[in-house]
Amino acid sequence: MPEYRAFFHFHHELRDFFTEPDTALSVQYGFDGTPSVKDAIEALGVPHTEVDAIVVNGAPVGFGYHLADGDAVSVYPASFGPDLPSTVALRGKPRPLFVVDVNLGKLARLLRMLGFDAAYRNDFHDREIVELAAGEGRIVLTRDRRLLRFKIIEHGYWLRSDDPNVQISEVVKRYALSPIIKPFKRCLVCNGVIEPVEKEKILDRLEPKTILYFDDFFICSGCSKIYWKGSHYDHMNKTLGFL
Known part of the structure; x- marks a missing residue:
């Protein structure tokens, strides 16, 4: 039986990781030695990537903090971070x-x-x-x-x-x-960047009706797929309309 105990409180959407979300309000964690708070959080089922702030006994700490017997640990997701008076940065800001x-x-x-x-x-x-x-x-x-x-x-x-x-x-x-958000700048097939291309340079790849009705074309820099603002473009606009 573990010698020590710490008490965890998981906030907001971090409760999604528990079968019964209300149990996330007060979770006892038994341990021996001095495990890191990061290891304890993941042992309880919450990935470290979901955690944006940790407060132990009222003071902000980082992932490297080592638990002591009786610690009261509050764990916060990113959505809660701005509401905290001060925190220890757990990671840098991600690029999109x-x-x-x-x-x-x-x-x-x-x-x-x-x-x-x-x-x-x-x-x-x-x-x-x-x-x-x-x-x-x-x-x-x-x-x-x-x-x-x-x-x-x-x-x-x-x-x-x-x-x-x-x-x-x-x-x-x-x-x-x-x-x-900058819609329609990436190829849907290969993720390459889409760039404008002169119509005359791709005539041999276009259907007769496409040549007749459209003048503005784009080409993927990766796989060379050609795009234009036809019915598929309208469909994509509708698909993104819910955002």
């Missing part, structure tokens, strides 16, 4: 670069529609996702909370919903993306 888990292809497509760099393949291995996140400073988006427990992942988010339209709203809100 994403790596999307294998079963979230529709979310990756929606992020690209909004103009965000979203790395995605449907055959990614976990290790590839982790290495992309660490090597390129990408935010991991996943429905697999175990993936977020890799220590070298600095930024990540566990999506609460299975619905891609709800998921994109979650991500936009979580990372305050609304002011920097």
Whole structure:
């Protein structure tokens, strides 16, 4: 039986990680030795990437704080951070670069529609996702909370919903993306940057009716896919209309 105990209080959406959210208001954690508060939080089922502030016995601490017997630990998500008088920064501010888990292809497509760099393949291995996140400073988006427990992942988010339209709203809100949305700047297929291209240079790749009715074209710098503001453009606008 563990020799010591600490008492944890998880705030707001961090309660989503508990089968019975009310139990997150007061969680006892038994331990021996002096484990870090980060290890304790993850042992209780909350990925470190979801935590934005930690307060122990009324004082802000970092992930490296070592627990002592009787500690009262309050754990806060990013949405609660501004309401705290002072905190210890747990990580730097992320750039809006994403790596999307294998079963979230529709979310990756929606992020690209909004103009965000979203790395995605449907055959990614976990290790590839982790290495992309660490090597390129990408935010991991996943429905697999175990993936977020890799220590070298600095930024990540566990999506609460299975619905891609709800998921994109979650991500936009979580990372305050609304002011920097630039729709239709990324290729939906390969994530490359879309750039204007002269119509005359791609005539051999266009259907006769497309040549007749459209004059403004764009090409992906990665895979050379051609885009224009046809019916698919209107459809994408409707798709993004809920944001």
